[in-house]
Amino acid sequence: MSESRPRIVPEATVARLAVYLRVLAGLADGGRSSVSSGELASAAGVNPAGLRKDLSYLGPCGVRGVGYSVAGLRERLTEVLGGERSRPCVLVGIGRLGSALADYAGFASRGFEFVGLLDSDPRTVGTEVGGLPVHPAEELEAVVARTGATIGVITTPAEVAQTVCDRLVAAGVRSILNFAPVALTVPAGVDVRKVDLSVELQVLAFLDQQRDGSAPVVAALRADAREPVR
């Protein structure tokens, strides 16, 4: 009867849903009560048709001829994207990047709470970052067990990232966000997402060079150009 058909949501769509949710939060703060797909898509930087398709995975949640209820859609998206309950996260490697993350208010407002900060440097252990004490790396398993954290964030040097990852997984963490420039190996059932800032810059550099079009290499890659030298 009530066919709550569990449609599979593509991961690319899930990422965009998170963006829509943030835009909706801004609209709600602005006092808006409804939005059209066009307006929402514009604010999110995507195609209106694509946005409607994304939302259609959640079943009909708009009103034809009017648009979407800001409050209603926000609630629905929050529900789909992992509930409104606070998700405990542990952060390993409280260096420059780790400190910035731990101190960032934007995560807590979206339900992500750092419940454990860990580092191996004795000079860092014991200090407070973002109102939380930094624990020694040896207590990783204990912290995960005590807090029930299911998300782990790795901001350690690359050399130890795999080891830290293994320990997180063994302790029960099943979702990992990795900032270290290495490909982590994890058993099935564990999800890893990688943020690689060097790669982002490198892609920009490539696009830059491709635009310039003067370099020989680019000429070889262009549609109808022949390699001039060599």
Added chain:
Amino acid sequence: MSESRPRIVPEATVARLAVYLRVLAGLADGGRSSVSSGELASAAGVNPAGLRKDLSYLGPCGVRGVGYSVAGLRERLTEVLGGERSRPCVLVGIGRLGSALADYAGFASRGFEFVGLLDSDPRTVGTEVGGLPVHPAEELEAVVARTGATIGVITTPAEVAQTVCDRLVAAGVRSILNFAPVALTVPAGVDVRKVDLSVELQVLAFLDQQRDGSAPVVAALRADAREPVR
């Protein structure tokens, strides 16, 4: 004959090429002189066949029966991904995240050099971060013009990101890496890449919930549980 086929490199491939380049650097440090696609793919966390296809966009650059020359492939990738020349970058918004980026050694070693740090906070202006002085935000245009920077990194609060972006573009920057949680609008010919950490966490939360919430149902659908229903 030298048939210069019209090959365009997909952006997804470019991103992976950057990863291969980093892995090759590590192999070179380890004294290796050649690698197979399988080994390289394993270290990069991708499919071997996909890796070979990625490299095939650059034309034949391996030796059949042997593998790839570490030094040779490294040189070729460096060339394709934007040359070896140092690329000047400006960084706007020297807060927690911006400071971490400015202080990071991993960028300089890959040819990215921060030549200008800018902030609007009088308390930050004049200080040194990563060996560079922080300039007042008003000097953005002057700094870009003087340094010839073509890449801009935005780590300001979201409210001012679009304004900063507009000024960067007007000053001649054509590649932008944006950490602020807003969709930037830029004219054609300017490339923007966005790093959205909140979205990454939200996707992990979704995968987490998907695992937990429908565990009994999904268990049968997961790859490692291919047994039919008993």
Added chain:
DNA sequence: AACCGCTTGTGAACGCCTGAACAAAGTCGC
């Protein structure tokens, strides 16, 4: 010199995602 094993390079099929056009449906105005 010819054979053999190994690895690359590539062609083709498959699946996923994106972009656009169209029909359904609800509301506002009269």
Added chain:
DNA sequence: GCGACTTTGTTCAGGCGTTCACAAGCGGTT
């Protein structure tokens, strides 16, 4: 109450990226 307009939800086609599988080519060996 009814018509017309607006906006959603869906369907369809196209492109892109990924994966598999196999032929081609090179080095080493006899």
